Amino acid sequence: METWSRFxxxxxKWQVMERYLPAILKGMxxxxxxAAAVVVTGILFGLALAIVRAFRVLxxxxxxxxxxxxxxxxxxxxLILLVYFGLPNIGINLPSFAVLxxxxxxxxxxxxxxxxxxxxxxxPKGQWEAxxxxxxxxxxxxxxxxxxxxxxxTVPPLTNRTIAITKNTALGTVIxxxxxxxxxxxxxxxxxxxxxxxxxxxxxLILFVPVVALGRFLETQFAWRRV
Amino acid sequence: MEAIVQQFFNxxxxxxxxxxxLEGLKQTLIICLIVIPLGLVGGLAFALISLSRFxxxxxxxxAAIDFFRSIPPLxxxxxxxxxxxxxxxxxxxxTAVAIAFFLNTSSYYGEIYRAGIESVGLGQWDAxxxxxxxxxxxxxxxxxxxxxxxxxxxxxxNTVEVVKLxxxxxxxxxPELLYSADMARSVTFNSSPIVLAAAxxxxxxxxxxxxxxxxxxxxxx
Numbered sequence: 001m002e003t004w005s006r007f008x009x010x011x012x013k014w015q016v017m018e019r020y021l022p023a024i025l026k027g028m029x030x031x032x033x034x035a036a037a038v039v040v041t042g043i044l045f046g047l048a049l050a051i052v053r054a055f056r057v058l059x060x061x062x063x064x065x066x067x068x069x070x071x072x073x074x075x076x077x078x079l080i081l082l083v084y085f086g087l088p089n090i091g092i093n094l095p096s097f098a099v100l101x102x103x104x105x106x107x108x109x110x111x112x113x114x115x116x117x118x119x120x121x122x123x124p125k126g127q128w129e130a131x132x133x134x135x136x137x138x139x140x141x142x143x144x145x146x147x148x149x150x151x152x153x154t155v156p157p158l159t160n161r162t163i164a165i166t167k168n169t170a171l172g173t174v175i176x177x178x179x180x181x182x183x184x185x186x187x188x189x190x191x192x193x194x195x196x197x198x199x200x201x202x203x204x205l206i207l208f209v210p211v212v213a214l215g216r217f218l219e220t221q222f223a224w225r226r227v
Numbered sequence: 228m229e230a231i232v233q234q235f236f237n238x239x240x241x242x243x244x245x246x247x248x249l250e251g252l253k254q255t256l257i258i259c260l261i262v263i264p265l266g267l268v269g270g271l272a273f274a275l276i277s278l279s280r281f282x283x284x285x286x287x288x289x290a291a292i293d294f295f296r297s298i299p300p301l302x303x304x305x306x307x308x309x310x311x312x313x314x315x316x317x318x319x320x321x322t323a324v325a326i327a328f329f330l331n332t333s334s335y336y337g338e339i340y341r342a343g344i345e346s347v348g349l350g351q352w353d354a355x356x357x358x359x360x361x362x363x364x365x366x367x368x369x370x371x372x373x374x375x376x377x378x379x380x381x382x383x384x385n386t387v388e389v390v391k392l393x394x395x396x397x398x399x400x401x402p403e404l405l406y407s408a409d410m411a412r413s414v415t416f417n418s419s420p421i422v423l424a425a426a427x428x429x430x431x432x433x434x435x436x437x438x439x440x441x442x443x444x445x446x447x448x
Contacts, residue, residue, distance in 0.1 A: 006314075007314065010313045010314045011310070011313075011314070069433055069436050069437065069440075070429065070433075072387070072432075072436045073387070073391075073428060073429050073432035073433045073435075073436045074391070074425055074428055074429060074432075075391035075392070075393075075394035075395075075405065075428060076391070077394045077395055077397070077405060078394055078405055078408075078421065078424060078425050078428060079425075081405070081409055081412070081421055082418060082421050082422065082425065085412060085418055085421070086234060086235060086418035086421070089230070089234045089416075089417075089418065090230045090231055090234050091230070114440070118443060163296075164388075167297075167298075167299040167300075168299065169299075170299035170301045170302050171301060171395070173301070174398060180302075181299070181301065181302050181305065184302075185305060185309070188309065188310070193313065194309075194310040194311075194313035194314070197305065197306050197309065197310040198306075198310070200302060201298060201302055201303075201306055204297060204298050204299060204302055205294070205297050205298065208296075208297035208298070209293060209294075209297045211297075212293050212296050212297050213293065216293070
């Protein structure tokens with residue numbers, strides 16, 4: 001009984017919960033805002049890059065591949081620190097929210113481009129030829145024939161990647177974005193109690209368990225056919 | 228232009244920071260050597276349990292995997308490093324990192340193995356069993372080799388994610404690559420050390436990322 005009440009006192013202390021709930025909720029709003037901004041801009045930019053790549057202009061494609069590879073190989077935290085501390089010294093001042101958004105959106109765009117491109121490549125050549133022979137132009141073929149089929153294939157890998165990158169919003173705490181983890185750690189040091197950390201963890205579970213479950217569901221619905 | 232070179236590609240500062248950063252690289256490699264094998268083995272265990280015959284074990288494992296996939300690794304790490312001491316359990320940064328990363332990466336590796344095992348047809352099991360192989364031998368000699376081959380790109384790509392993940396150990400003051408670079412940055416007020424660290428990450432991971440692209444293309448065709 002002794003240990004149990006001590007456990008409750010450490011991780012589920014009622015007074016602390018009551019006191020810091022507003023802060024954690026505020027953090028949840030910020031996390032959702034960053035996440036939504038990252039998902040929308042990142043995926044759209046990634047799709048745009050994949051479409052540009054479909055034109056197969058050699059120089060442009062080389063640039064896209066280098067951009068994508070670099071963002072896939074670099075840890076996001078490295079990029080965040082680089083942009084946040086580096087840019088002010090050359091006269092560009094971005095708020096920390098914008099830095100987090102920019103970096104994560106670029107990382108998501110890189111992964112999304114790869115996934116969309118793999119999707120476009122997986123559509124048989126006959127589809128292109130058939131569509132072109134009906135008189136559709138290049139863009140018309142891409143937009144009305146190829147992409148609708150390709151995007152269907154990209155849903156499961158894209159969902160999983162998007163979830164993984166969205167969770168990186170927690171990295172924002174390092175540069176002081178007031179998201180969940182940031183609110184939780186400052187509440188922890190104010191209260192001298194681990195309850196806010198537990199609340200933060202629960203807040204993430206509330207946000208992400210449904211999304212992870214959705215990803216699992218989509219994976220079975222749109223499964224890549226492997227032979 | 229001058230300012231950009233000065234701020235991001237200052238060779239003098241890079242040279243000065245190099246010993247510190249190499250020391251950090253050593254720590255990063257040590258973390259990788261601990262975390263990647265732990266994750267690969269843990270992931271296999273997670274996968275086998277989540278495919279177990281016993282419903283209770285299966286459901287518990289799937290719930291645990293989804294739990295650890297829903298919590299950002301940094302949150303898990305800070306919880307273990309900064310939260311557990313309140314309950315009387317004080318861990319060194321390296322132990323905290325090892326535990327947090329074990330739970331996180333095993334869940335991801337576990338899902339990949341599971342997909343691989345499920346991709347091997349049930350007929351393979353029946354055929355192997357009918358030749359007299361035991362269940363564990365069937366798994367080891369017949370199913371796993373095919374399963375791993377089917378999900379090899381995903382396994383490699385997750386390993387890249389694990390190496391990138393080690394950078395968040397800097398938040399709990401473990402003096403790895405990014406931590407050392409950031410120390411050098413805060414002393415010199417110059418971002419070149421971080422650019423140097425980024426170059427080292429790129430040198431380690433770019434070839435692997437290229438390899439993944441090629442592996443993925445080969446599976447697709």
